Amino acid sequence: MSIRTIELREPVLTRNNDIAARVRHRLEEAGVVAYNLVSSPGSGKTSLLECTLKDLGKDLGIAVITGDVQTQNDAERLSLYTPRLVQAVVTGGACHLDAAQIEAALESILLEETDLLCVENVGNLVCPAGWDLGEAAKVVIFSVTEGEDKPLKYPKMFRQARVAILNKIDLLPFVPFDLERAVEFAREINPELRFFFTSALTGEGMLEWYDFLKAQVSAVRPRPLLPV
């Protein structure tokens, strides 16, 4: 949206933040850890979630809300990997999810059976940065087939995220991508960023991501988890 629209959007954003606070409170009360997965289109959010559901779904109760501009493709893909409901939100052209959509989607999710809620946002590195969904943290995903300077070009998103996943590392031998520089750029924007290096295709680095998720869930809801 253009800079000229910012004033008009203020009341909408304020209302969004109120709803997000309500969603956050509800999730915290229920002991659910919620992550808002943001990335450009094609960085591999859905593939990462497929693996996570397949490998971690037997240890954790994982609920998923997918946001898509037009199709329910992501939700359909993910449904193959979990017996649980995958809640699809079609934004009908809008470029990000908002907190009201999450609040509505929560109605269909059994929070008492849920340890982890993954929200797959619309593929877009700009707009979702401005919209709090009530998540515990944003996870920004980018891939080695993109430029190393993505953190500098989309600083708001990298500043707001607590976790960064650099995906598709299986393609590193075939692309001119400088991994150290990418991490350096990201840390320049956000020194606190926790990094994971993954390939959803080969499984490389996924165990570290799973261990992180299990630790986060354990911290919120202290009960024994089955080993993976």
Added chain:
Amino acid sequence: MSIRTIELREPVLTRNNDIAARVRHRLEEAGVVAYNLVSSPGSGKTSLLECTLKDLGKDLGIAVITGDVQTQNDAERLSLYTPRLVQAVVTGGACHLDAAQIEAALESILLEETDLLCVENVGNLVCPAGWDLGEAAKVVIFSVTEGEDKPLKYPKMFRQARVAILNKIDLLPFVPFDLERAVEFAREINPELRFFFTSALTGEGMLEWYDFLKAQVSAVRPRPLLPV
């Protein structure tokens, strides 16, 4: 932006369309072919433009306007490949370029020396679809490291584009990407779409893209072009 903001945005969009019509008229009068390059972040817009400037810059007068949320990185990269001005527009957080920014940028471009204007929009497959910049056509770029279903997931963009570039085809042996299916999905959304298959890294398919650009320029401004 959320669906709730659409009514507020109407006057802004109407104003944008008026400016875009003015820009289009001015470019047509000057015999300049203008393309609006849209894609997700990381699909390779800047690399494609680097090659195009390097290989075609001696035959065509190519002007470039780059839109970036925060940095001038793309403009700086492209400046290395052309003695001409590369006009950078930093949107300051906004998720797309608008026609007023193009109209302002045209003030710095010598239209009488320009055959081809390439506008590199902000990396975003959603928002730029709604904003006419006064271009002759939108060129949508996506890459084989993204999902084949991008056209179905971002139909507005693929419907509005006249040209599609499928980039990074050098990576086809290493990714689970079905090229035929991608083209099929795109044609489902927009049967008129003209396709190019390129690798800005290896140069594969770039000649077809250059021939297309030269033919478009010749059609508008009939004068002899030097062979590449």
